Amino acid sequence: MSPIIRKLSIPEFTINAPVLVDVYIDAMNYDKAIRDTRIEVWRRNSQNPGFTAVAAVIDDQVVGIAYGFNGSPDHWWQHQLRRGLRQQGGPTEEEIHIIYDYFEVAEVHVQPGFQGHGIGRKMMHELLKDAASSHAILSTPEIDEEANHAFSLYRSLGFSDLLRDFRFDGDQRAFAVLITPLPLQHSL
Template identity: 50%
Template sequence: MESVKITIRRLSAPEFSMLCPHLVDIYERAMGYSQEDTTRRISTWRSDSRHRGFNAVIALSGDIILGVAYGHLGEPSRWWHREVATGLRSSGKKAENYEAILRDYFEISEVHVEPAAQGRGIGRALITDLLYLAPASYALLSTPEVEAEDNLAFGLYRSLGFSDVLRNYCFYGDLRPFAILGRPLPLS
């Protein structure tokens, strides 16, 4: 893909919901997933847009959407929060080392860029804008583990100052190990 001007645009929850089918298509292409769960994924993403502190951004080249990122404030009632808390408790880490984070964090739920546009700074721009003035003290995200952190996602997260919170955690219902990464906010 040749060099193009990218614009980051914040979406309201209704705009995000309307665009969900297209945004989930980007997610499926970026992750290499089949489309057999597309309807369920769209429903889940739309449901996420109703959570406290929801924020979403897209990357545009003209009127073509090249990437999406969204998240919301962490909530103890949410599945992801309960899974991360369980993983941290079972890891043997001292509660005082993670309880403050779990009380006040912004969950980066998804960050995806069209495969042909990856490696051009779009993911960095999406995360930076997503977290701008995020109403929390920390940002947390999960990403699939890869050998020696050898992929663009890990490189991006490390360059933005994300560090290990929990490694090699298998979420309920998923056999793949994940890394939970976090950093204090605001971004510098």
């Protein structure tokens, strides 16, 4: 399985947002009812400073999407992180420094049927290779024994724990928030 992995320009991302969101909905097994809202949110996210998107394409079919942008004190997500760090005893000096200089990996998804073949790994390398930040941060739903592709992938890329069993406002699920220094130390 050898996909073409390449960056998407902001216009390419915006135009193709419906197809990219479909990959996300299939990968996460979400209800299609969220489609229009997510398209709107993804298009809005593409306006964030540092926005970078990577697609995996096989035979003209998009089978993977990953995107992210620079973390910002204006973002809801960063407010949530700060709350989480405070709740676990306050950020360390290093964490305070990082919180001003990180790339948020907002989404990474591979179409079912194409998962577990290294596509996610290639997309993460492409996504993060030119990031100007000192660290990358992402969140992923908690799962027993970290037994899914997402955890395996993030661990194998060098991501470690920033927060565990964290609950974002408005979401009942527990999340792990993971962090890695950049550039990635773990090769393809």
